[in-house]
Amino acid sequence: MRALMCEAHGLPETLVMRDRPSPQPGPGAIRMRVKAASVNFPDSLIIRDLYQTKPPLPFSPGSEAAGIVDAVGEGVTQFRPGDRIAAMTTWGAFAEEVMVDAGRCFAIPDDMPFDVASGFTMVYGTALHALRQRGRLQPGETLLVLGAAGGVGLAAIEVGKQMGARVIAAASSAEKLALAQAHGADVLIDYGQDDLKSALRSATDGRGVDVIFDPVGGALADPAFRAMAWDGRYLVIGFAAGDIPALPLNLPLVKGAAIIGVFWGAFLTREPAANADNVATLYDWYRAGHLRPEISHRFALDEAAAAIRWVMDRKAMGKVVVEID
Template structure:
């Protein structure tokens, strides 16, 4: 089969296509013919040896995809050959065939295209797990989403609205804020132009926010935390800004607020039944029209390196996907 191969760590331009053996599924795994794969920030980090979980060289990048099952490993139940699925292999998706754990695989709704399905699971499952299980977001509460036009940020805007929250979306350009409003944000803040802390406090009438969803980190973390209201929950989702912030611990003390980590990948492995319930809920919301995944750009398989570069250069709004002709 044809695959995009990382033989040494470096920029996406140094990846190359190669013919490699079709992988065989082990116990608990499925193999699927890849129809579309989404590009995620960890993909760009892995090829540079910058991610916390590094596969040994050489490896095929690609953490999320959708396609058609063509083989089942020992012990796999609930799936059949020919099923249309979305799944998270964490590596190996930029290829004609890929392997993934059955517990991170879900049947996709009949009306959902492979391009949408390929970028659905990781961002929406992270958003719902973060807001429901970790953030305990309640109807009527105020949610602040940083990086609100990115894949997981935009998903958090939509999921927060479905959960009944008042959503404040924060991003760095007016174009990105317009996208967040189109997906349900009640109010917006341009943190490239305005003081984030003062702008959010003005919007909340000095009360502060109840939950902060932060996939950005960096210099935004402390001013965002200072917008927190009493008994607030700060969700640490990722560090797209490239730096890990240090928040003074007197802040959660005086605000009686919590700093909570959100690691969806571990959650899906440790609590697969809850993950399955979350995915069922997300697909119901999608079929009802309550979730509208944003696929802003599609690349051919031959353009895979360009797609990763697009992600690294922070040109992405919503999701971008690689489509295979197989």
């Protein structure tokens, strides 16, 4: 089977296509025939040895995919060959076949195409876990989504609207904000042009924002936090800007506010029943037409390195998908 391989840590241009042996699923594992895989920001980190998970070289990148169960290992009872699934692989998905623990797979709705399924569960799963379990977002509250046209950002807008929030989308260009608006954002802020803190103050009549969903980090965290309402919740999702912000601790004190970490991958492993409940909710919302996953760009497997480069270069809007079959 063909796979994109990382043989030495480096930029996407150092990745190579190789023929690899078919993986044999061990106990508790599944071999999936990959139909589509989506790019997630950590794919650009893992190939440079900048991610918290460090697979031994050589490995194939690709953290999420959808396809058909091909073979199951000993003890796997919840899936059988032929089932349509989404798989959270962490790495290995930019390949024709991947092996993954059955506990990291989900049976997808019959009407969800593989390209959509390959980029659905991680971004919407992160958004719902962040806003439900971690942020305790309430109907009528104001939610700020930074990096609002990115993968998790766009998902957070839709999930926030489903939970009854007023959603402020903030992003770096008019084109990205137009997409955020098309996915339900009520208020748009261009942080490429406008001062974020004062734009947030005027968008909330000086009251401030109740919940902040931040997958970007860097220089945005300080002005965003300073525009937080009393009892606000700042959700730390990721650091796509590259820099991990450091906030002065007097800020949460004077606002009675909380800084809350979100780690969906660990939630999936540590609290599988609660995560399964979230995923069931998301699939129900999808079936009802309340979620409208966006695929902005598609690449073939031979071009998967360029797909990672596309996301690294800040060009992604919604999801970037590698179509494999």
